[in-house]
Structures are given as structure tokens and as C-alpha cells.
Amino acid sequence: MRPAANPSPPDLPEESSLAQALAAIAPHGVRTGCRLIREGDETHLLPEEARSIPARQPAMRRASGAARWIAHRLLADIGIKNIAIPRAPSGAPVWPHGTIGSLAHDDDMAVAAVARIADMSSLGIDVEPALPLPDDVFALVATGADRMDTADQHLAGRILFAAKEAVYKAVYPLDHQVLGYEDITVDLNTGRATTTTGRSANLVYCIAPRVVVLAFIGE
Structure with missing residues (x-):
């Protein structure tokens, strides 16, 4: 028999804030x-x-x-x-x-x-702390084709990292191909991402109080 889980306490402010932010950006369905x-x-x-x-x-x-x-x-x-x-x-x-x-x-x-x-072909989500991405990680993640001008520059690298993780989760079930960060191009200005496998995904994100990016491919 599995041990009983601890009772869930009431929603904490951080949970409530993030839940509301996620509901606000999630597409229909x-x-x-x-x-x-x-x-x-x-x-x-x-x-x-x-x-x-x-x-x-x-x-x-x-x-x-x-x-x-x-x-x-x-x-x-x-x-x-x-x-x-x-x-x-x-x-x-x-x-x-x-x-x-x-x-x-x-x-x-x-x-x-x-x-x-019936409502969506594929989904990907990622969550990250709302902290700047370390420079060495940013150098591995970013390419010259990525666009982040409209994002909070303090967190742009972190949002980019979460976006590429979310896109990978959205496209892998469709293509079953392993992609590197260089295989995914993100445009935070338009909320779109493309992959070298020919996939295109929509992107939405929030920062409340964590960075969460949702990538989705319509029906």
C-alpha cells in the first residue's frame, strides 16, 4: 500500500498568481x-x-x-x-x-x-525561475536568427531558453527527431518559432512570478 499523501494546503499566493497568468495566455481549448x-x-x-x-x-x-x-x-x-x-x-x-x-x-x-x-495538434510547456540566464548557457542556446527585442531584456535569455525547450516538447511527438538549440529559431517579437524539420509553432509566455512558455501547434 502506498503511503497517504500529505493533504494539499490552500493555494499559495505564488501558485494563484501563476495559475491566473497561465489561464490568461492559454489558447482556446x-x-x-x-x-x-x-x-x-x-x-x-x-x-x-x-x-x-x-x-x-x-x-x-x-x-x-x-x-x-x-x-x-x-x-x-x-x-x-x-x-x-x-x-x-x-x-x-x-x-x-x-x-x-x-x-x-x-x-x-x-x-x-x-x-x-480535436482542439490542438501538439503542446509543449516549460517553467524556469525568473532570473537572468547565465552567459555560458545563453551562448549555447541563442543563435543569430533568434529575435528577442520585445522581451524584458533582463529575462530575455531565460525566456528564449524556455521557449526552445517548450518548442522541442511540442514537435518531438510529431517528428520523433532530436533537435538541438541551433535547430530551433525563436521570434519572441511575433510569438512564433520554426525548426529545421519544417515545423512552425506559436509561442505565448508569462512572468508571474516564474517564466513559463507555452508552445502550441493548432489542429
């Missing part, structure tokens, strides 16, 4: 949610999910449990209850038939987005 990662969140993993996640580090399993806690509730909102979201060998979550989605977490916050395939 996409449901989003967030959760501060708590002690005991690993117990939210359904048995099939727990078996599919090889990581034994408590922090990683807590984060996976928190992200799936959100996703289970988002799926329940569209009538899909008690369905596992196992981890595929590629690392991507396996969504119930007729749905698509994406999960992400940083050290403290988990986020999720789900939609019916």
Missing part, C-alpha cells in the same frame, strides 16, 4: 495548471507512472508526482479520470487516447498543459 512541489508529492504517482519513472532521487519523483497531480485534475475536467500518464522510454509523457499535453518543473514549481487532439 488548452487547460493549464501549476503546483509548488511539496513533500509527499511522489505519492501522487499512479502505480503505472511510478514504475515508468526510473529516477530514484526523491526530489525528481516528487516533481514528477506534482506535475502529474496537476495533469490528472486537468484531464478530469474534460471527463478523463484515473488514467495514468506513464513516462515513455524517450522521456515524454504518454497521454490518454484523444488528448495531448506537456509537463515541466523547475526545482520548486511544476506546471502542466492539456488539450483534446
Whole structure:
């Protein structure tokens, strides 16, 4: 028998603020949610999910449990209850038939987005702390074709990093090709991204109080 999870406390201000910001940017048909990662969140993993996640580090399993806690509730909102979201060998979550989605977490916050395939072809989400991206990481992520003029310059690199992560999550289920940062071009000015595989995705993001980017490809 799995140990009982700790009761969920009332929404914390950081959760409420981010949940509202996500709801404001999500396109029609996409449901989003967030959760501060708590002690005991690993117990939210359904048995099939727990078996599919090889990581034994408590922090990683807590984060996976928190992200799936959100996703289970988002799926329940569209009538899909008690369905596992196992981890595929590629690392991507396996969504119930007729749905698509994406999960992400940083050290403290988990986020999720789900939609019916009838409403959206693919989704990708990423969450990052609202801090400048280290220069050495920026040098690996950015290319001369990326455009970030309209973004907060203090956080532009971080938004760019999250955008490329989100785009990769959105396009990998469609093409099953591994892409590097140089294979994804992001234009934050227009809210669009393209890949060397010929995919084009829409981008929306918020900073409240974390950087979250949602990439999506319409039906």
C-alpha cells in the first residue's frame, strides 16, 4: 500500500498568481495548471507512472508526482479520470487516447498543459525561475536568427531558453527527431518559432512570478 499523501494546503499566493497568468495566455481549448512541489508529492504517482519513472532521487519523483497531480485534475475536467500518464522510454509523457499535453518543473514549481487532439495538434510547456540566464548557457542556446527585442531584456535569455525547450516538447511527438538549440529559431517579437524539420509553432509566455512558455501547434 502506498503511503497517504500529505493533504494539499490552500493555494499559495505564488501558485494563484501563476495559475491566473497561465489561464490568461492559454489558447482556446488548452487547460493549464501549476503546483509548488511539496513533500509527499511522489505519492501522487499512479502505480503505472511510478514504475515508468526510473529516477530514484526523491526530489525528481516528487516533481514528477506534482506535475502529474496537476495533469490528472486537468484531464478530469474534460471527463478523463484515473488514467495514468506513464513516462515513455524517450522521456515524454504518454497521454490518454484523444488528448495531448506537456509537463515541466523547475526545482520548486511544476506546471502542466492539456488539450483534446480535436482542439490542438501538439503542446509543449516549460517553467524556469525568473532570473537572468547565465552567459555560458545563453551562448549555447541563442543563435543569430533568434529575435528577442520585445522581451524584458533582463529575462530575455531565460525566456528564449524556455521557449526552445517548450518548442522541442511540442514537435518531438510529431517528428520523433532530436533537435538541438541551433535547430530551433525563436521570434519572441511575433510569438512564433520554426525548426529545421519544417515545423512552425506559436509561442505565448508569462512572468508571474516564474517564466513559463507555452508552445502550441493548432489542429
